[in-house]
Amino acid sequence: MPIKLLGVVASGVLEAAGDYESIATVTVGSGGASSVEFTSIPSTFTHLQVRAFPKGNRTIAGENAFMSFNSDTTYTNYRTHTLFGNGASVIAQTDQSVGDNGIYVYSFQGNGGDSTADMFGAGVIDILDYANTNKYKTTRSLAGYATNGTAGLIGLTSGLWLSTSAITSIKFVPTVGTSWLQYSHFALYGIKSA
């Protein structure tokens, strides 16, 4: 079951002040979630940041996520470039293929085959100038997961959405697995400029 969260309504922080504000948070429950989506994102910030602690149900090491905007899953509208390390070598690659339903965020989640506690990934994603209607949208991310020295990935990703629309929703789905597992955590923040 997908999880959708209405940003402002769910946040309960309408009265919040500051340059860095929490907009909404999703923690996946015991049934898992096929996707996590932030909707109704206000345009009152300059940049967005997503801070995640995800784990998918794919039972091998090395899983990623698609990040799409405004329900646009047309793969030709997205570009991804990544530099990642797998513990043995550093690899650079680009992705734009049929079935890539968004920006391909590398190294984003842990191994669903491990114990409940083990191997959650981590990611920090910046979405720059998301409300601007005059330019395409650029993202950057740092994401990774580690095990006890037997596997792990660390990746830097640059993403592009070829749309001038203001971003009003962000959706995360596993690239290969079918759901996010319990305790996966996604938090959306807004950053204001002067």
Add this chain to the structure above:
Amino acid sequence: MPTTYEPIATTTLSTATASVTFSSISGTYTDLVVVINGLYSGTTYGKFTFNSDTTASNYSYTRMLGYSGGVLSDRSGGTDGISLGSTRGTWIAHIQNYANSTTYKTVLARENAAGTGVGAYVYLWRNTAAITSVTFTGVSGNFDSTTTFTLYGIKAA
């Protein structure tokens, strides 16, 4: 008015120091961010540990580095603490979901050391305890004077 991104503590070293600890970290935030800016005089690396846990098998990392000789990626498990790499420059770490008591803890970090290179790290602490303290220790030397350590807390809605 609530504040989402808060400074919790800052330490600026007045003399070369082997170890710095942030203790009694409250569980009221969602994530922690640590910023180190300064110099490390050791010839190998510094490390950090959580909650005074020095059990080697509880820590591991995977990293990728760029330096004058090229690029590399490696990993380590079973080390006594976690490698900080060279801290000559800045080191910024994101300690995600640090206060939950269900999962192991995953940490992301970026290292920018103008004199030596750049790096990205992911670390795992194999412990479900909430993190209440972080200790940074020089393995073969000290953190130089003027080095700053700042701990921030980020709250989610």
